[in-house]
Amino acid sequence: MSDLAIEATGLGKRYVLGENTSRDRLRLALRSLLPNRPLAGEKELWALRDVSFSVTQGEAIGIIGRNGAGKSTLLKLLSRITQPTEGRAQLRGRVGTLLEVGTGFHPELTGRDNIFLSGAILGMPRAEVARKFDEIVAFAETERFIDTPVKRYSSGMYVRLAFAVASFLDPEILIVDEVLAVGDAAFERRSLNRLNQATGQEGRTILFVSHNLQAIRTFCRRVLVLDRGKLTFDGPVEDGISLYLKSIPRRIDVRDQNVKDRLNRTSGAVRFTNVTCLDADGLTTWQVGIGGTIRIRFSYEVLEPVSDMAFLIQLRSATTGQPLTAIREVVSASPLERGKTGVLELVLPNIQFRPNEISLYVCLSQADNRIFYDVIDENVDLPFLRVTSTATDKYATMGVVSLPYQFTTGA
């Protein structure tokens, strides 16, 4: 018997598009009773196709790719939440999944009840869950609220408990999707330590999806890169990450990306259409060395007349989500008419951030900030702005910013 924890062969998942009417559903339901046969006429989308890889027990594997690359589909297939359309996989050991915040928690139940429910979902005997109980509660720092229904938890507490449950209930294979970003920085660090411990000392296997490349770097020795449903890379972390970064398009069309989320949060009167990031020579890049210059260009289109417009950008740490700096400018103090388009350019000369990955949070709003017109952040597929350094002195790259300073020595 080999020590493979996961072996996936030719995995693929097809979704049928435009299945809107009940008649379509009825037709599909009837057909799904019959042996799998090729579809004729329907629009279909392969969210994932022909993905094969294997994972040795105790490995921590990072999975990266742009939005819609198939990362979540892959995790859902491996955790058996959905069935593949083709291919197969074999997993050795119990599989714990943490695909979203509070996975499998019931809001009406208390933290205590939810811990036992999660254990039962993993197929663990109650006594075994009881043994781990105190450890979980202590790690999640929810002692005082353990008998409160989780619907009253803050989102931070919720994530901490969910993570603690998933990582302490000791599944042999742990599947984690982009969940750590919700917690605070301290918790994220503790979580990564916990995961490290789980793979290193306890020999657990972890599949880890994250946009946080730093977390992937510290934690994984191998990455899978997915691009439009295909596995394009399987190997060392740095090579995978640079391939992934290269695959990011230079001029990013955000007009139709995740409009639903944006409209939930804003009035939608103005829409960002494109984002470009240029270096000092006018070449597109999302990387800049310390002291370098970048220009970020945002195109917008006015969809409904607005009385005035302001622009707000926050540069945030991609690791912690914490704003590093913010800039706000009035774009127009007078009304803008429907159909007007324009370009906003922000030039940041002499970047003095230390090597880091920076995510953007950008809004258009009414000048008094009462109404937001559009917002883009993680909801669209913007790459991180990478600040790099060739300095070899570790004290020249440590921390977040470089400050101008004078230093003198005297006798």
Next chain:
Amino acid sequence: MSNAELPVTAISSKPRLMPDFADAWRHRALATTLAWRNIKIRYRQTILGSLWIVLQPLLLTGVLTVVLGMFLSVPSGGLPYAVFAFSGTTIWSAFQRALSDAAISLASSGNIVQKVYFPRMLIPAAAVIATVMDLLPVYALLIVVVAAFGLFPGWVILASPFFVLLALLMAFAIGLWMTVLDAVFRDIRLVTPSILQLLLYLSPVMYSETVVPDRWRALYGLNPLVGVITGFRWSVVAGAQPPDLIGIAWACVFVVLAAISGLMLFARLESFAIDRV
């Protein structure tokens, strides 16, 4: 931990003929945990809690006794009408609740089934198990009432769990069909109350099946609940008409057929349904 003891999960695009029973067995603790969850959630923020469960068949019995027993003098096979009706509504309401909860169970668990995996068959199973908890206080009250009327049946009462089990298995088997279809087409939950109502009128809950004319008897007996309800009544009330063995045999055959076909349909459509909950 050695590799060899670890459970192996095979994921394949091939549809299964039957659900994975070994996996379901590994997760058996989950069925009761889910059932407890259902119960806790149901009575959260209620004042009387599970008392409502006892009240429901009691109220139905009261209305039936007044309207059918007193006003219309519906035949009750020689038993006091109130006892007749209460024994019928006890088993009927267990069946009805089990079936209607099972029917909507998969679609109502959308938030959990799309985020974690466990054998989905346990969801309708938990809905049915939860009704056992509801049934217990009603059952206890029924025994008290029967004894108060001096109609305690003696040893034969030990047969009553069998009929309860038969009713719940029947609800589970039909529930398998309904819940997987309901996840895709919500029409199912809209027609369930009507079907149950028709079934109530077609079952000897509020009237003795002696009112059914002989030439209709065979057709009437096709309702598998007839054997279950008369059997249950016979096992809990002294002097109730003994059940027809053919009726009980038919109920058992029906349960087996419905369960096998329900499990096959469930295995086949489960993944399709989960993607569309």
